[in-house]
Amino acid sequence: MELSTLSALAEPNRLHIVELLSVGPLTVGEIATKLELRQPQVSKHLKVLNEAHIVEVRPLANQRIYKLRPEPFQEMDAWLESFRRLWEERMDRLDAYLQEMQKKT
Numbered sequence: 001m002e003l004s005t006l007s008a009l010a011e012p013n014r015l016h017i018v019e020l021l022s023v024g025p026l027t028v029g030e031i032a033t034k035l036e037l038r039q040p041q042v043s044k045h046l047k048v049l050n051e052a053h054i055v056e057v058r059p060l061a062n063q064r065i066y067k068l069r070p071e072p073f074q075e076m077d078a079w080l081e082s083f084r085r086l087w088e089e090r091m092d093r094l095d096a097y098l099q100e101m102q103k104k105t
Contacts, residue, residue: 008052
């Protein structure tokens, strides 16, 4: 997973754009309307997301259609999996400890 993926998603408006695109492809204008942002602002955020390989753009007549690329999210999920296992193991140990303490009382 590239650091640029996390950096790109750290900005709240870009994260909102990703959330919108998780439902399906949208044009710049549709994103701007839904987020109540000016189109140049949305275009700037989409440029960052595109450079981070989070979205891909497809021109259609005079519009640009943006959609999410699955690969960055698959990479992020794989990276987070190691942390999930770590915390599950810790919670399992805590649960075992609490059950042992409960038996003693």
